[in-house]
Amino acid sequence: MTKGIIFDIKELAVFDGPGIRTTVFLKGCPLRCRWCHNPEGLSAAPQLMVSLGSCTHCGRCDEICPSPEHCITCGKCVPVCPLHLRRIAGTPWTAQDLADRLLRDKEILGMSGGGVTFSGGEPTLQGTFLLEVLPLLRGMHRAIETCAYCDSALFTAILAELDYVIMDLKLADPAAHRQWTGVDNGLILKNLRILEDSGLPYRIRVPLIPGVTDTPENLNGIAALLDGSRHLEQVELLPYHRTAGAKYEMVSRVYDPRFDETVSPRGDLSPFAKRGIPASVL
Amino acid sequence: MTERIEKQLQFFVRDKKHHALRKAASDPYRYAGKYRAEGLSDLDRAAARLRDLLAEETPVVFPDERIAGLRTVPTVPEIFTPEEEAAVHAAHYIHEQGKVCNITPDYSLLLKGGFAPVREEIRTARERFAAAGDAEKVHYEDVLMEMLDTVSAFCRRYWDAAEAAGNRVVAESFARIPEQAPETFLQALQFLRIIHYCLWCCFHYHNTFGRFDQYMLPWYQADIAAGRLDNDTALELVEEFFLSLNRDSDLYPGMQQGDNGQSMVLGGFDAAGNEMFNDLSALCLEASLELRLIDPKINLRVSKKTPLERYISGTRLTRQGLGFPQYSNDDVVCKALRQWGYREEDLIDYSVAACWEFIIPGYGMDIPNIASLSFPACVRKALENPDSWQSADTLMDAVRAEIFLESEALRDSVHDLYMEPAPYLSLMMHDTIAQAKDVSLGNRYNNFGFHGSGLSTAVDSLAAIRKYVFETGEISREELMAALDDNFADEPLLQNKLRYEAPKFGNDDDTVDAIATRLLNDFADSLEGHRNERGGIYRAGTGSAMYYIWQAAQEKASPDGRSQGEAFAANYSPSLFTRLNGPLSIIKSFTKPDLSRVCNGGPLTIELSDSMFRNEESIVKTAQFVQAFILLGGHQLQINAVNRDELLDAKKHPENHRNLIVRVWGWSGYFVELDECYQDHIIKRMELTV
Numbered sequence: 001m002t003k004g005i006i007f008d009i010k011e012l013a014v015f016d017g018p019g020i021r022t023t024v025f026l027k028g029c030p031l032r033c034r035w036c037h038n039p040e041g042l043s044a045a046p047q048l049m050v051s052l053g054s055c056t057h058c059g060r061c062d063e064i065c066p067s068p069e070h071c072i073t074c075g076k077c078v079p080v081c082p083l084h085l086r087r088i089a090g091t092p093w094t095a096q097d098l099a100d101r102l103l104r105d106k107e108i109l110g111m112s113g114g115g116v117t118f119s120g121g122e123p124t125l126q127g128t129f130l131l132e133v134l135p136l137l138r139g140m141h142r143a144i145e146t147c148a149y150c151d152s153a154l155f156t157a158i159l160a161e162l163d164y165v166i167m168d169l170k171l172a173d174p175a176a177h178r179q180w181t182g183v184d185n186g187l188i189l190k191n192l193r194i195l196e197d198s199g200l201p202y203r204i205r206v207p208l209i210p211g212v213t214d215t216p217e218n219l220n221g222i223a224a225l226l227d228g229s230r231h232l233e234q235v236e237l238l239p240y241h242r243t244a245g246a247k248y249e250m251v252s253r254v255y256d257p258r259f260d261e262t263v264s265p266r267g268d269l270s271p272f273a274k275r276g277i278p279a280s281v282l
Numbered sequence: 283m284t285e286r287i288e289k290q291l292q293f294f295v296r297d298k299k300h301h302a303l304r305k306a307a308s309d310p311y312r313y314a315g316k317y318r319a320e321g322l323s324d325l326d327r328a329a330a331r332l333r334d335l336l337a338e339e340t341p342v343v344f345p346d347e348r349i350a351g352l353r354t355v356p357t358v359p360e361i362f363t364p365e366e367e368a369a370v371h372a373a374h375y376i377h378e379q380g381k382v383c384n385i386t387p388d389y390s391l392l393l394k395g396g397f398a399p400v401r402e403e404i405r406t407a408r409e410r411f412a413a414a415g416d417a418e419k420v421h422y423e424d425v426l427m428e429m430l431d432t433v434s435a436f437c438r439r440y441w442d443a444a445e446a447a448g449n450r451v452v453a454e455s456f457a458r459i460p461e462q463a464p465e466t467f468l469q470a471l472q473f474l475r476i477i478h479y480c481l482w483c484c485f486h487y488h489n490t491f492g493r494f495d496q497y498m499l500p501w502y503q504a505d506i507a508a509g510r511l512d513n514d515t516a517l518e519l520v521e522e523f524f525l526s527l528n529r530d531s532d533l534y535p536g537m538q539q540g541d542n543g544q545s546m547v548l549g550g551f552d553a554a555g556n557e558m559f560n561d562l563s564a565l566c567l568e569a570s571l572e573l574r575l576i577d578p579k580i581n582l583r584v585s586k587k588t589p590l591e592r593y594i595s596g597t598r599l600t601r602q603g604l605g606f607p608q609y610s611n612d613d614v615v616c617k618a619l620r621q622w623g624y625r626e627e628d629l630i631d632y633s634v635a636a637c638w639e640f641i642i643p644g645y646g647m648d649i650p651n652i653a654s655l656s657f658p659a660c661v662r663k664a665l666e667n668p669d670s671w672q673s674a675d676t677l678m679d680a681v682r683a684e685i686f687l688e689s690e691a692l693r694d695s696v697h698d699l700y701m702e703p704a705p706y707l708s709l710m711m712h713d714t715i716a717q718a719k720d721v722s723l724g725n726r727y728n729n730f731g732f733h734g735s736g737l738s739t740a741v742d743s744l745a746a747i748r749k750y751v752f753e754t755g756e757i758s759r760e761e762l763m764a765a766l767d768d769n770f771a772d773e774p775l776l777q778n779k780l781r782y783e784a785p786k787f788g789n790d791d792d793t794v795d796a797i798a799t800r801l802l803n804d805f806a807d808s809l810e811g812h813r814n815e816r817g818g819i820y821r822a823g824t825g826s827a828m829y830y831i832w833q834a835a836q837e838k839a840s841p842d843g844r845s846q847g848e849a850f851a852a853n854y855s856p857s858l859f860t861r862l863n864g865p866l867s868i869i870k871s872f873t874k875p876d877l878s879r880v881c882n883g884g885p886l887t888i889e890l891s892d893s894m895f896r897n898e899e900s901i902v903k904t905a906q907f908v909q910a911f912i913l914l915g916g917h918q919l920q921i922n923a924v925n926r927d928e929l930l931d932a933k934k935h936p937e938n939h940r941n942l943i944v945r946v947w948g949w950s951g952y953f954v955e956l957d958e959c960y961q962d963h964i965i966k967r968m969e970l971t972v
Contacts, residue, residue: 009863009864010864011863011864011865012865012894012907014899014903014904015896015899015900019903019906020903020906020907022864051954051955051956052957053954053955053956053957053958053961054954079778079779079782080775080778081778082778083936083937084781084782085955104790105867108866108869108870108910108914111906111909112906112907112909112910243956246956250955280897282897
């Protein structure tokens, strides 16, 4: 059995699909969006997270560390921190254990027409694990929040086990997509067509990054890509918040957005409105 | 919001310009010496107090207001001199300040017909007692009549003030009230305002409003039917009334400013199971939402039959960050009251006392906050006895025994209860006139309620012992007790393990939750079958009031990793420093016990980020979450949209707010884990939340 690496399970998620949902965050992402607000979701491996804000530098963690040069995520420093500021992000779960955990709330989630959503990171990066756990959750409403950057055969197989999809579209232009996310969007757009053809209801989310994705050209380009979709429920524009960089220091990364964070993103809905696509700013 | 309301909001709430009309604070004992010299009985003193205070008051009518009433004398006089007070305290059990408080009057007894029919009732009763030669009861009826005269004379002065101010609207109201029944919704509101005002002037406190949407409905409906009001004008009137409750509220501090008991209960179900939420209830929610004022504090009665739209309206109000509405579940509360012997026709009329204790308007002289049992103290006593430690089960038995002992001690501590006579309030209680029995001596229901504080601390402590002492064996009794006595001074790792890694109540863990069920049942069992000196029963509850601080301050470190003196969770909630799976697990855990057995009052309190209320879709889902709690059998729920003050406190004392979650954007984080600049950012954003 494959083990999934999960960095959070969030109850009462209200923005991740129909009804009240539990969202499972799978670790690892093939993209490197400069605005990513979940840096602990980037690497596929478990990693140490330290909240430095209230650290008193008591030194207990240093005393116990067996590998000061290079963190081996042994977790020994976690329980010794008197302020409980350290944790390992990324816990291995078997599909069965995870399914048992989620099925426990099947009834209460079902009351609101909700269910479970797999997010990340990029959940399809752990596609094998997803294909193990999703069938165990049949009978629950199952959704995914994905950038759709994955092998199309795998994507198709995953869609077959889902009731709902939330898909990110960041940039319509391939070159810009490469520049800001590190990968080409060809595969993403191919999977978008697969998604549309699957007949599953879906929602498209566009992060509004000032000067990057919120430009008229980009929003127009994305709207054009979605023109004529039959199963698209709506488009949601997610304005960039300056809190995005909050967790970088916790995972020893440097937040380097390379766009002007101080500018408020523009949420122009007209490119969608004129094509009759329901859209809103979240 | 209309211009009139906006102006009043500015004048009374933001600028507090009416404070300029307040007289200086005065000696609370300014009349007591005179009363003693005149040899007045306590009953006569209570009557004299209202008369003397109202004589000091200056009626104030502003030119464009429609509901008048302003306190200008800040200090309500005591009826006993300090020496007499000390003697009374020495001879009796005194609850809080020794005044009748924290109950719900039946305002309709005065509102419905005005004073005239009440006077008739008093005369009839007086004749009966006179014929029987019962001088004491005759005198009591005379005092009741005097109370009506006093209030009536005061109203007459307000009428004059209205005429002098050229305020025709207020003058017209006082031309009818209080002697005659109000004819319009506005007159009824003015009447209620002045009746309630006089309650405060009698030194009653925690003066609740009860089921406003029910007892005020006839006038509202009549005005709507007659075309005198429409939805907008009615809303404006309700808002003006609500605003009037915020004029003097700073004079009514409870344990904290804002703890004034001006609570209001909306909705509910009648005997046939029909929903009683009506157009006026909806207006009250709307008024509260628009005004965003702390008074009145809104409670919403719901049940499994309540439609989702009701929860959606409530959630819109929660979004305002005031911490209400508080929900109570008729399915559980009515069942509890039935089990406790409340009459069927009464229990469907339940209301709440100042905070959350369930009480019957006009019949309940319950003292629902008379004492508080500390669960952690009971656990501690059990732990101190080595014989308790044979097994996890013997430990539970020992805790049960301690709960019984503590509950007996608390019951025994209340005897020879004395409360100052309350002849004015008695006019709003049933049977007081006919029986000439002051409400301070009791009414139909005379039950005593016990809070149960620190439940989650106790549960988590027992769960930790079960796991580490009895299952894994990694800690011995001696080691644990030594660490507790030492406040974990030499055992920081042990404390960390107990605080953060041990099983906790609120994680939907059946083993842990079963401990909570057991402790609550023990508490209920310990009170069952006992009668208090007034013939009432004892009700167990899940509230804590301020005891989660007071009782925690005296308590040593506990096996859940809590430090010495560290606060318990407030009311019925998970421990503050536990990091739980999430809100669904919390409501599942907290609905496992049979809450109808411990239904004195005390809500599950949950904090949700304001982002949960960001758009219509998420408001619906948050409403569904509340509904889920009710469907699972929860008794009472209070939700806080996380507010700035709490976040500021979390910045200063992160250790007390480990559980505070903020949804920052597409992700959630623990507030205390964010760097300061991000904390400040979120705090700033909270200021902008509408």
